[in-house]
Amino acid sequence: MEIRNFKYIPMKIALKNLMTLKIQENIPLAPYTTFKIGGPAKYFFIAQTREDIINAIETAQELKLPYYILGGGSNLLVSDNGYDGLVIKVATAGCCQKENMLLCEAGLSLSQLIMNAQKVGLGGMEFMAGIPGTVGGAVYGNAGAWGREFGELVQEADIYKEGQIKKLSQADLGFVYRGCALKKSGGVILNIAIMLIKRRAQDIQKEVVEII
Ligand SMILES: Cc1cc2nc3c(=O)[nH]c(=O)nc-3n(C[C@H](O)[C@H](O)[C@H](O)COP(=O)(O)OP(=O)(O)OC[C@H]3O[C@@H](n4cnc5c(N)ncnc54)[C@H](O)[C@@H]3O)c2cc1C
Structure with a gap:
């Protein structure tokens, strides 16, 4: 098992990330699932790179926001109440x-x-x-x-x-x-x-x- 360390993101940078990472607010999740049901994510981010995924997770952790990793949404039923945290849509496709x-x-x-x-x-x-x-x-x-x-x-x-x-x-x-x-x-x-x-x-x- 190989391990590499990542730097801890301080709060100031986490807040900046929230704005610069193109994290969107109040995004309906239904279109991102196969069953097309469910309410909005408080925050929503489409991660295009590995670094995006890691930055988004660290940002959520620093801001004490729950986060959820979304793939293709084909094995997922989202509540009508949506998700009160950051949904990270993994869109890395290399x-x-x-x-x-x-x-x-x-x-x-x-x-x-x-x-x-x-x-x-x-x-x-x-x-x-x-x-x-x-x-x-x-x-x-x-x-x-x-x-x-x-x-x-x-x-x-x-x-x-x-x-x-x-x-x-x-x-x-x-x-x-x-x-x-x-x-x-x-x-x-x-x-x-x-x-x-x-x-x-x-x-x-x-x-x-x-x-x-
Ligand atoms: C019509 C239909 C047919 C299906 N047929 C089959 C079948 O034959 N066999 C079968 O096994 N399944 C089947 N499924 C179920 C589903 O397609 C699979 O479970 C699929 O692998 C889910 O992948 P997803 O990317 O859509 O995951 P999602 O629905 O987005 O997520 C499912 C879970 O995986 C987690 N997850 C997603 N990506 C990551 C990641 N990068 N890191 C960590 N966790 C992650 C999510 O957090 C969530 O808990 C079917 C579903 C449908 C709608």
Whole structure:
């Protein structure tokens, strides 16, 4: 497990962040969920980079605001009362290939991830086709289908927790049916590495079409 420390954000900077991070106020959450219901977030922020995610969390912590990490909103029912804190919408969507691995950010959609894998001739996650949501949500809930689970593919993940970025292995992530250790221990998934297998793009496409 690799650990890196982040600097503590003092109150003055936290207040400045609240204004400069493009944190919006009183934003309806319904459009950000699959079920299209629910009230507004007191504060709402779209994080485009890892640093955005960390800054937003530290800002919320400094201001003693509760915060909630939102992925694709496909496994979420928001109350009509909304959320009295900061909702951080993870919209980081980077993805690159390293041999048989794809390194991707938490906000990447699963559908885009499958397409990216197909483009570079990497298969093995076709069983995830049709599952909505993001990489972060899929790790958090160990999404799966057809008797298989996303956690099988995840080799490691960078997690932000308590002011540090920790690199957790598949074993550290403790995948169980529709969950992982982060549900108990906390921590925000920033990016992950998944191990795939070489496969012809047309074979991947055929299987994906059959599934969805
Ligand atoms: C039509 C439909 C079909 C579905 N089919 C399946 C299926 O076949 N198999 C299956 O397993 N699920 C299925 N689901 C459920 C859902 O798609 C999955 O649970 C999905 O993985 C949720 O991802 P999300 O990005 O939408 O997460 P969200 O709904 O945004 O969040 C879910 C949870 O994950 C947490 N979270 C999100 N991102 C992060 C992050 N970066 N770090 C830490 N925590 C995070 C959130 O805080 C929240 O607690 C389905 C849902 C729908 C609506």
